[in-house]
Amino acid sequence: xxxxxxxxxxxRTYDAPRAAIWRCWTEPELLMQWFCxxxxxxxxxxxxxxxxxxxxxxxxxxxxxxxxxxGVFLEIVPGEKLVFTDxxxxxxxxxxxxxxxxxxxxxxxxxxxxxxxARAMHWSAEAKQEHEAMGFHDGWGKAGEQLEALAQSL
Amino acid sequence: xxxxxxxxxxxRTYDAPRAAIWRCWTEPELLMQWFCxxxxxxxxxxxxxxxxxxxxxxxxxxxxxxxxxxGVFLEIVPGEKLVFTDxxxxxxxxxxxxxxxxxxxxxxxxxxxxxxxARAMHWSAEAKQEHEAMGFHDGWGKAGEQLEALAQSL
Numbered sequence: 001x002x003x004x005x006x007x008x009x010x011x012r013t014y015d016a017p018r019a020a021i022w023r024c025w026t027e028p029e030l031l032m033q034w035f036c037x038x039x040x041x042x043x044x045x046x047x048x049x050x051x052x053x054x055x056x057x058x059x060x061x062x063x064x065x066x067x068x069x070x071g072v073f074l075e076i077v078p079g080e081k082l083v084f085t086d087x088x089x090x091x092x093x094x095x096x097x098x099x100x101x102x103x104x105x106x107x108x109x110x111x112x113x114x115x116x117x118a119r120a121m122h123w124s125a126e127a128k129q130e131h132e133a134m135g136f137h138d139g140w141g142k143a144g145e146q147l148e149a150l151a152q153s154l
Numbered sequence: 155x156x157x158x159x160x161x162x163x164x165x166r167t168y169d170a171p172r173a174a175i176w177r178c179w180t181e182p183e184l185l186m187q188w189f190c191x192x193x194x195x196x197x198x199x200x201x202x203x204x205x206x207x208x209x210x211x212x213x214x215x216x217x218x219x220x221x222x223x224x225g226v227f228l229e230i231v232p233g234e235k236l237v238f239t240d241x242x243x244x245x246x247x248x249x250x251x252x253x254x255x256x257x258x259x260x261x262x263x264x265x266x267x268x269x270x271x272a273r274a275m276h277w278s279a280e281a282k283q284e285h286e287a288m289g290f291h292d293g294w295g296k297a298g299e300q301l302e303a304l305a306q307s308l
Contacts, residue, residue: 006248051205052229074228074246075206083246087277088255092228092237094160094277098252101242123241123248 006128010118010140016151018106018114022079024151025104031057034146037139044068049076054090070095081105087123098123100131116144160282164272164294170305172260172268176233178305179258185211188300191293198222203230208244224249235259241277252277254285270298 014021024030028045035042036059043066044058055071072090075083087098100120107115118140122128168175178184182199189196190213197220198212209225226244229237241252254274261269272294276282 004247085246087241087248087252092239092255092257092275093158094241094252094255094275096277098241098248098277101246101248103246121246121248123250123252 004121006122006125008120008122008128008131008136008140010116010137010144012116012141012144012148013109014114014116014144014148014151015112016114016148017112018079018108020151020154021106021114021116021147023154024147025082030150030154034143034150035059037142037146047073048090049073051075052088052090052092055084074101075103079106099127118144158275160276160279162274162276162282162285162290162294164270164291164298166270166295166298166302167263168268168270168298168302168305169265170268170302171266172233172262174305174308175260175268175270175301177308178301179236184304184308188304189213189297191296191300201227202244203227205229206242206244206246209238228255229257233260253281272298 024034026047026049028047032042032045035057039062041060042057043060046054046056048054051074053073055073058066058068060066069086070089071084071086072088073084075081081103083101083103085101087095089095100122102120105117109115120131120136122131178188180201180203182201186196186199189211193216195214196211197214200208200210202208205228207227209227212220212222214220223240224243225238225240226242227238229235235257237255237257239255241249243249254276256274259271263269274285274290276285
């Protein structure tokens with residue numbers, strides 16, 4: 001595991017099979033159910049699962065907040081690894097402000113569980129600090145618990 | 155052709171076959187012969203021709219200047235299209251300052267010639283202006299002539 005100073009990492013073992021967690025990450029109708037910590041929610045998700053394909057989500061808050069997150073996938077290893085970034089929109093168009101590249105890595109763990117690694121790699125120390133201040137650890141942690149519960153139910 | 159305000163584009167028809175131009179772009183020992191306008195020269199070229207694979211060149215000037223350019227390929231369509239960027243180093247590590255994403259598109263033209271499109275897409279108007287001031291049009295144009303001559307000789 002490469003650890004660098006501009007990374008934020010969530011590492012957990014979830015009590016759900018790897019295939020179910022993969023489905024929750026790659027099927028839009030499932031992703032929408034866990035991707036935001038409640039009471040926030042996702043109202044749109046578009047996932048074109050190939051390198052350069054669109055990854056768009058719209059996150060909404062309880063007070064009417066609404067944020068679209070545009071990006072693309074960079075790498076997909078089915079069942080194992082997903083990499084995406086907001087640095088591009090489809091067609092490899094540079095986006096306004098490259099903020100992060102994220103990778104999600106799944107590995108089988110004993111007892112039908114899954115080792116889950118989510119890494120957010122930032123272009124600058126400022127972006128990392130901003131992400132921490134936005135609540136990376138708490139937010140990705142809570143969303144991960146929602147992911148685990150949904151995967152268990154499949 | 156999508157044209158946006160932060161792009162710089164070189165569009166030419168070269169009198170050389172598409173397959174030869176593709177070789178000049180993708181074989182390091184050939185790339186080194188044309189990639190810099192003389193008297194500048196390339197002393198190192200590493201090309202791992204897959205999405206996320208390394209694209210590194212070192213450019214050297216007549217007065218001892220030496221600049222390493224690190225990046226990765228994003229998309230490769232053999233014989234037709236090559237996309238690369240300096241926004242990442244291998245492992246999808248965000249690089250210090252994302253400057254540009256470039257695409258090279260080759261199409262057959264009548265008479266065994268090749269329509270050649272090289273597009274540099276920048277993350278900001280400042281980066282585009284900087285690239286223009288560095289001599290994009292003259293530099294990419296001269297390098298392209300060297301590419302054409304090398305491809306004719308293959």
